Amino acid sequence: MPLFNKGYAFGLKTPVVLDIGEAYTKLGFADEAEPRAIIPTTIEQVGGPVCYIFGRNNTALLGHDIGSDFEKSIKLFLEKIYFKYLQVNPNNQRVILCESLLNPTKVRETIAKVLFTKFDVPSVLFAPCHLLACFTVATSTALVLDCGHTESVVIPVVEGTPLLWAWQSAPLGGATIQDAIMHEIKEKGKIKSENENLLPVASRLCETVLEDIKVKACLVTEYHRAKQIQAAKTLELEKEKEATSLTDIQRPPDMIYPIDGRSRLFIPGPIREEAAEVLFEQDNEKMSLATLLLDSLCQCPIDARKALARNVLVTGGTSLLPGFKHRLLFEMKEIIKEEQRYEKLSECEFRVHQPPTKANLVAWLGASIFASLDTFEKRSITKEYFTQHNGRLPDWCVLDIKSPDKMPERPNTLPTGKKFPTSHVPSRKSTTTAHLDTHSKPSK
Ligand SMILES: Nc1ncnc2c1ncn2[C@@H]1O[C@H](COP(=O)(O)OP(=O)(O)OP(=O)(O)O)[C@@H](O)[C@H]1O
Ligand SMILES: [Mg+2]
Known part of the structure; x- marks a missing residue:
């Protein structure tokens, strides 16, 4: 107590x-x-x-x-x-x-x-x-990203009111990085036992080990480096060049991870750098962490956009990865320059808050x-x-x-006579806003 x-x-x-x-x-x-x-x-x-x-x-x-x-x-x-x-x-x-x-x-x-x-x-x-x-940062207006374990959710808060119609979310989080590590390690990692025998990798990697590897070994690489690696990989895939520049790029050192005191897992350096790329690579629907924030901002009222962009607040454990915030900020600026759909945000200046505690x-x-x-x-x-x-x-x-x-009454049936599901997730187009008084005084 x-x-x-x-x-x-x-x-x-x-x-x-x-x-x-x-x-x-x-x-x-x-x-x-x-x-x-x-x-x-x-x-x-x-x-x-x-x-x-x-x-x-x-x-x-x-x-x-x-x-x-x-x-x-x-x-x-x-x-x-x-x-x-x-x-x-x-x-x-x-x-x-x-x-x-x-x-x-x-x-x-x-x-x-x-x-x-x-x-x-x-x-x-x-x-x-x-x-x-x-x-925690004494602001009533912020563009808040929560990047937790299984998903990332962006909700803009304007004058203490979360704008629900502008929420964005994607299944990108710590678990996504762990899946990427697992996939890569199965292909490229090696486990050596005490007597130097090679053991199958997959059977030895539980979620706890994967999470530990993620926290201890992984990082978010810089924007330009990521682009360089991506370009080199594409060249390699297309076999346009015999010797690709991928080998010329200096990578983080390989890491040895002790598994149970008797065997060691060899984690190749590139995995450490590339696993977190799943959060920033745009998928088929052109969605990444940076586009979640930008899409959400586009849906906000015009007069609130600049204030929101100046108050980006990143929370959630996955954002603790080294280089995360720097990459996110850079990525947003570059995407605005490159993609026409975000042209209306070109005058926004982005700044990320530093909260007084861990994300x-x-x-x-x-x-x-x-x-x-x-x-x-x-x-x-x-x-x-x-x-x-x-x-x-x-x-x-x-x-x-x-x-x-x-208390608004919740009807039991839809107009068509169909029953409502028992659980309810706010609709993307919901105009409901959540509001709490952020200006109240501390209680005595
Ligand atoms: N220092 C760190 N570096 C990298 N990842 C970390 C670090 N600390 C925690 N994590 C990861 O952050 C995630 C947990 O974050 P958080 O506690 O915000 O999620 P949660 O609240 O449990 O999940 P959600 O918000 O999705 O419901 C886990 O995937 C964990 O591995
Ligand atoms: Mg959480």
């Missing part, structure tokens, strides 16, 4: 701050500068493999039928958070959760249900992580700051409110959550 527990004498305890990501959960208390712990978002199954709660292969999340299995996983995971890591009584602490605005409604309603019914927490607040990130903790820190403002209490949802509304949470656009008639 924090040494100085604000409001302790009045029975109020410091709120718990959770950022439940697909790969890692950051957990701690409000008003603190760093989370108490960063743990994998997993639960241990008896006699089975470790299960990532929001992982691609969690069957409890497949389809629209998010049911009791998912509820059970969330309960087990929250038990671990409260009783193993935070060691506090949940019914004394309010909770703030950072969440992606693209999260299905059913997921957050299930998390809220478990928190209220199984842990009896006094109140819960789900806040959009892109908006929370702005609190993967930015949303958590924003939530920790937000939980000390007056607005936190006003916007929190109490158990009474939740039960009165049959376990439904209000939308972000509902500012006065205390008044029940402000």
Whole structure:
């Protein structure tokens, strides 16, 4: 517990701050500068493999039928958070959760249900992580990119209002780089055992090893170098030249990665430099991290574009790769010069913020700051409110959550008579905006 527990004498305890990501959960208390712990978002199954709660292969999340299995996983995971890591009584602490605005409604309603019914927490607040990130750099207008484990999401925030119609996302993140490393290492890597025998590579590389290789060995190369390597590869493929310039380019040194104390994996230098290129190479639809930001900016109101471009905020663990921000900035400037579709952005000057903490903790820190403002209490949802509304949470656009008639009714059927799916992802053309008061004063 924090040494100085604000409001302790009045029975109020410091709120718990959770950022439940697909790969890692950051957990701690409000008003603190760093989370108490960063743990994998997993639960241990008896006699089975470790299960990532929001992982691609969690069957409890497949389809629209998010049911009791998912509820059970969330309960087990929250038990671990409260009783193993935070060691506090949940019914004394309010909770703030950072969440992606693209999260299905059913997921957050299930998390809220478990928190209220199984842990009896006094109140819960789900806040959009892109908006929370702005609190850490004291700006109310920013073009926020979250490059996490499985996807990258861009949402522009203008005067404290996330513009949902301008969101962009792509399945580009840490997992994409790991897939690229796996693919390349299978082809070019070598594992040598103690007695110098060569072993098959694929069977020895689990996700943890791949992630470790990514964090310890990989980097994002410079724009011009990447283009040079790409051009040399194309020449080599087309066999236009016998001796290509690829061999002339100086590469990072090869790396030896000890696998289990008895065998060593040889990682060729080019893999270290090229694995992260998947984030920047434009795919068939001409999409990359840089175009996500530019496309989002193009959809913003003209008078907000310059301010947004001057306030690019990059969050998410994958952006911690060395050279990431520099490359992103350079790539955006070059694409604007090269591609006609971005001509209208030619007058924008791009600048990237340097948040006061590591990129993967930015949303958590924003939530920790937000939980000390007056607005936190006003916007929190109490158990009474939740039960009165049959376990439904209000939308972000509902500012006065205390008044029940402000809750828009969700119809059960579409005009055609078809049933709505139980989960809901905001539509790309949605005009709904999420708004939180970013100008409120710290609570006393
Ligand atoms: N220093 C680092 N260098 C490179 N990658 C890193 C570093 N630290 C963490 N990562 C990677 O960042 C990813 C996790 O980032 P983050 O915690 O922001 O994701 P998440 O919140 O769990 O996922 P998501 O936001 O997609 O739900 C992992 O893929 C991890 O390997
Ligand atoms: Mg995240």
